[in-house]
Structures are given as structure tokens and as C-alpha cells.
Amino acid sequence: MPGALPFETAVIAWLWLGHAPSRAQRAALGLVFAGIVLTAADTLAHGAQITGPQTVALLMAVVPGLAALAAVPLLDEPLSLLALAGLGAVTAGAVLGARQAPKPASGFARGH
Numbered sequence: 001m002p003g004a005l006p007f008e009t010a011v012i013a014w015l016w017l018g019h020a021p022s023r024a025q026r027a028a029l030g031l032v033f034a035g036i037v038l039t040a041a042d043t044l045a046h047g048a049q050i051t052g053p054q055t056v057a058l059l060m061a062v063v064p065g066l067a068a069l070a071a072v073p074l075l076d077e078p079l080s081l082l083a084l085a086g087l088g089a090v091t092a093g094a095v096l097g098a099r100q101a102p103k104p105a106s107g108f109a110r111g112h
Helices: 005-017 023-051 053-060 063-075 081-098 106-110
Strands: none
Touching: 023 053, 053 081, 063 081
């Protein structure tokens, strides 16, 4: 990712400004972009401490679905029935995986 950061920053700046950005504009946008990425990584790490790594991993499985749904109004992307079925399957798997297994009664756990 660090090697891609200057390229991503230049592309975002070009799309946002409508013309090739100056060096100062690229540097400023790079700092903002790096801040967003570092904040997201820190938030994810803090969430893993609070909820546990299993829950965070399952929630991350929902991210592609959210991105696909966000692409419909933002990028005018079509959403096919097959894509909706896939989103439903991934979401159902994440919900089922996030559920906690029932704890066995104390007598069954000890073999009494």
C-alpha cells in the first residue's frame, strides 16, 4: 500500500480538481488520505480489542456488499439479481457467524 499511496493520491486529486494537481495539492491530499487510512486502521484495531477478532473478521465480510450497494447511487452501477443473491448469501453468513453459540449447561459440560 505505501507504494501505491502517491499514485492513488494523484488520481483522487485529478478526479476531484478536474485537472492535474500541483505538488502542494498532491502533498496536502496525500496527508489527508494517509490520515483517513491510519484512522480507519486504528478504529479497526480498537474494535477488535472491544468485540473480539472473530466479530471484526465477520463484519469485514460485509464490506464488499456495502461497497456494491453504495456503488448503485454513487457510480450509477447496475446491480443484477446474481449480485443481490451473492450479497444476501454473504450477509446471511456474516450474521450466522456473528451469533454466539449457546453455552452448554454446567452438567453437560462436566459429563454428569
